[in-house]
Amino acid sequence: MNRKLLTGNGAAAWGARLARIDYLPAFPITPQTEIIETIGNWIDNDALECRMVTMESEHSMLTAAGAAAVTGVRVFTATSSQGLLYATEMLYTVAGWRVPLVLVNVSRGISSPITLEPDHNDVLAMRDCGFLQLHCATCQEVLDNMLIAYRLAEHPLIRLPVLVNLDGFYLSFTREPVQIPSQAEVDRFLPPFSAGSIRFRGGESLSEGVAVLEGSAYSYFRYEAHLASLQGLAVYEELGLEFGELFGRQYTTLECYRSEDAEIVFVMIGSFATKGKEAVDRLREAGAKVGLVRPRLLRPFPVSALRTALAGKKGVAVIDQNLSLGKGGILLTELSSALYGIPGAPPILAGFVGGLGGRNISNEEFFEIHKVVQRGVATGVCPAPQLLYTDEELRALRKMQSVARAAKTNRGGGA
Amino acid sequence: MSETTYQRLKDLPAYHILGTGTPMCAGCGGLATLHEVYDILGEKCVIVNAAGCMTLLSVYPCTPFRGSWLYTAMACAPAGAQGVRDGLDILKKKGRLSQEEDLEVVVLTGDGSAYGMGLSATSGAMDRELDFLYLCYDNEGYGNTGQQFSAATPHAARTATSKGSLGYPGYKKDLFAIWAAHRPSYVATVVAAEPLDLARKIEAAGKLSGPRLILALSPCPTGWEYEPSATVEIGKLAVQTGIWPLKEYVDGKVTHTKIPHPRLPVREYLKAQGRFHHLFAPRENRGLIAEIQARVDRYWQEVL
Numbered sequence: 220m221n222r223k224l225l226t227g228n229g230a231a232a233w234g235a236r237l238a239r240i241d242y243l244p245a246f247p248i249t250p251q252t253e254i255i256e257t258i259g260n261w262i263d264n265d266a267l268e269c270r271m272v273t274m275e276s277e278h279s280m281l282t283a284a285g286a287a288a289v290t291g292v293r294v295f296t297a298t299s300s301q302g303l304l305y306a307t308e309m310l311y312t313v314a315g316w317r318v319p320l321v322l323v324n325v326s327r328g329i330s331s332p333i334t335l336e337p338d339h340n341d342v343l344a345m346r347d348c349g350f351l352q353l354h355c356a357t358c359q360e361v362l363d364n365m366l367i368a369y370r371l372a373e374h375p376l377i378r379l380p381v382l383v384n385l386d387g388f389y390l391s392f393t394r395e396p397v398q399i400p401s402q403a404e405v406d407r408f409l410p411p412f413s414a415g416s417i418r419f420r421g422g423e424s425l426s427e428g429v430a431v432l433e434g435s436a437y438s439y440f441r442y443e444a445h446l447a448s449l450q451g452l453a454v455y456e457e458l459g460l461e462f463g464e465l466f467g468r469q470y471t472t473l474e475c476y477r478s479e480d481a482e483i484v485f486v487m488i489g490s491f492a493t494k495g496k497e498a499v500d501r502l503r504e505a506g507a508k509v510g511l512v513r514p515r516l517l518r519p520f521p522v523s524a525l526r527t528a529l530a531g532k533k534g535v536a537v538i539d540q541n542l543s544l545g546k547g548g549i550l551l552t553e554l555s556s557a558l559y560g561i562p563g564a565p566p567i568l569a570g571f572v573g574g575l576g577g578r579n580i581s582n583e584e585f586f587e588i589h590k591v592v593q594r595g596v597a598t599g600v601c602p603a604p605q606l607l608y609t610d611e612e613l614r615a616l617r618k619m620q621s622v623a624r625a626a627k628t629n630r631g632g633g634a
Numbered sequence: 635m636s637e638t639t640y641q642r643l644k645d646l647p648a649y650h651i652l653g654t655g656t657p658m659c660a661g662c663g664g665l666a667t668l669h670e671v672y673d674i675l676g677e678k679c680v681i682v683n684a685a686g687c688m689t690l691l692s693v694y695p696c697t698p699f700r701g702s703w704l705y706t707a708m709a710c711a712p713a714g715a716q717g718v719r720d721g722l723d724i725l726k727k728k729g730r731l732s733q734e735e736d737l738e739v740v741v742l743t744g745d746g747s748a749y750g751m752g753l754s755a756t757s758g759a760m761d762r763e764l765d766f767l768y769l770c771y772d773n774e775g776y777g778n779t780g781q782q783f784s785a786a787t788p789h790a791a792r793t794a795t796s797k798g799s800l801g802y803p804g805y806k807k808d809l810f811a812i813w814a815a816h817r818p819s820y821v822a823t824v825v826a827a828e829p830l831d832l833a834r835k836i837e838a839a840g841k842l843s844g845p846r847l848i849l850a851l852s853p854c855p856t857g858w859e860y861e862p863s864a865t866v867e868i869g870k871l872a873v874q875t876g877i878w879p880l881k882e883y884v885d886g887k888v889t890h891t892k893i894p895h896p897r898l899p900v901r902e903y904l905k906a907q908g909r910f911h912h913l914f915a916p917r918e919n920r921g922l923i924a925e926i927q928a929r930v931d932r933y934w935q936e937v938l
């Protein structure tokens with residue numbers, strides 16, 4: 220085992236390399252580029268035997284990825300934000316083909332306004348497409364979960380593609396010490412991919428992705444994929460255990476941080492949860508009984524694990540780094556539906572939206588969130604969902620608005 | 635085209651390998667094209683299809699294909715072909731697929747995909763010198779969605795979205811030239827009504843590797859408004875009037891494989907189809923017919 224300082228992107232590239240990927244269709248987008256460039260260099264230097272092809276769009280990239288997976292080779296690709304959205308049609312299609320592949324998304328906000336900074340609206344827009352979704356909080360988790368992702372995707376009970384998410388900038392470009400397992404160790408965990416019955420052969424009438432003409436066949440196949448996705452929870456737990464035995468780092472569908480005896484729990488996904496953990500420590504020092512729960516899987520959603528972890532809690536704060544316009548935080552919706560009507564469900568479930576477009580969430584804000592939830596617990600009234608935004612930020616924005624207005628007037632426009 | 639197996643009509647395959655009982659319209663020129671092409675190619679191919687009429691050939695649980703088939707989406711069949719080709723090549727390199735088991739990768743789309751939505755994916759595949767055959771059945775409209783006009787619709791044709799007295803105001807995009815500009819291995823126009831010419835071109839394309847386009851004018855009784863029995867006649871008229879030049883591009887050179895002589899007036903072709911009915915009734919639109927004729931005349935003047 221080898222310890223190295225790696226960025227999240229570097230860790231993703233190492234994950235692909237150790238998985239012995241055969242095929243990499245690619246298209247550039249910030250902040251994903253380093254993954255592709257790293258793997259490209261390995262291919263050039265014969266460190267990795269893999270065919271890489273630069274496609275003309277992400278839509279085509281996903282198509283090529285899925286089509287190659289149908290032939291029975293191990294496929295990897297990566298994208299972000301606008302690229303993920305551009306490929307949406309094919310994410311659904313490829314999941315419908317029931318082929319395994321791993322797609323890394325380096326999450327980044329979606330235009331407009333255009334931004335390079337991260338939030339989770341890109342990846343959460345793909346909730347319903349059939350890809351399993353793993354959300355990573357550290358660079359180590361990125362590498363490890365790529366290996367687990369291939370096992371999940373290729374598992375005979377699942378046979379669905381898997382999306383591994385890491386936050387742009389926060390993880391993609393942050394260096395952390397990462398344990399890089401040896402190839403021999405990884406080979407023991409992840410054997411070569413066998414396509415089984417899916418393959419193209421001359422003279423064999425194999426049709427993939429064919430039309431169905433009525434709802435009952437369509438419902439059947441969609442529901443089959445849904446059931447396969449649900450298998451992901453048990454299989455992930457199993458694989459996480461096996462991974463732990465081999466590599467000493469165990470993974471479960473939920474990460475529970477100081478939540479056992481907590482009265483108030485923060486729920487977050489991805490790397491922003493590490494800020495949450497830091498805040499939990501600070502709040503604990505101040506005497507608050509608080510913890511954090513982080514689902515590693517967003518699809519399938521670890522509903523029963525969450526119910527168990529949150530049973531008996533007095534209040535839950537869901538902190539979303541996304542915004543479903545016209546509704547609010549997406550994770551809050553997921554949590555409410557998971558907890559509704561369950562005996563022992565926390566009476567207070569409060570939603571906070573923060574971290575949009577890479578906006579930081581400060582320690583003070585976690586303290587404030589805690590205070591709001593505490594108040595809810597005391598009064599029994601669920602606080603209304605709110606956006607994390609400071610007066611200082613608003614003042615700075617007002618200044619920008621006045622500059623924009625002035626510029627408009629100087630050009631002779633405006634009233 | 636000298637060393638061809640197909641000297642005479644009786645050299646053509648005697649029966650079709652594509653199964654019968656498909657849900658295509660009676661007299662579908664696209665299906666006729668596919669039959670002829672598939673017979674020559676044989677079953678050792680993977681057909682990568684985009685949304686269109688031919689998607690309905692494989693409806694669960696049946697397929698008329700004896701070989702493999704993959705449906706992608708409307709914009710990206712060439713990208714699907716890239717994935718399949720690369721996948722097969724990787725398997726060969728790894729010794730998991732023998733050279734004899736290798737398959738020709740064939741893209742099958744209508745004109746809507748080929749001329750429009752899928753053009754970016756097509757251009758990309760040509761850039762990458764992908765080894766694939768692209769069969770476009772050109773029914774000159776978005777056939778499967780009710781024959782709205784596409785970038786392949788000819789000037790003045792009436793379609794579901796050009797129903798006025800002047801028909802479609804635009805001009806048919808020159809896909810042959812767009813392909814040729816990419817300097818691919820092969821480009822040819824065909825029509826099912828000229829099966830010998832078609833067979834020779836598929837044979838020629840089959841001997842080459844790299845990007846190859848077979849662009850097939852595919853009369854569509856439903857969209858073009860004529861009796862299904864007239865598909866062959868209309869295909870022949872398209873060639874005889876010079877509206878559909880039969881040609882091929884190899885090594886930077888374009889050759890016409892069948893020069894109509896004498897060339898029939900375009901009105902013979904137009905008159906046979908309901909989609910041009912407004913050019914003849916209630917009053918004959920001589921100006922518009924003359925314009926169409928002039929464009930065809932100019933084409934042949936320039937190439938001969």
Ligand SMILES: Cc1ncc(C[n+]2csc(CCOP(=O)(O)OP(=O)(O)O)c2C)c(N)n1
Nearest residue numbers: 685686687708744745746747775776777778
């Ligand atoms: C992204 C997308 N947009 C629209 C459609 C709807 N659609 C299905 S078939 C079709 C027409 C395709 O026309 P063409 O490629 O000419 O093939 P034809 O229908 O004539 O066989 C359209 C627009 C689709 N399937 N996908």
Ligand code: SF4
Nearest residue numbers: 659662687777854856
């Ligand atoms: S609409 Fe035209 S192209 Fe489509 S199946 Fe019918 S005849 Fe063939």
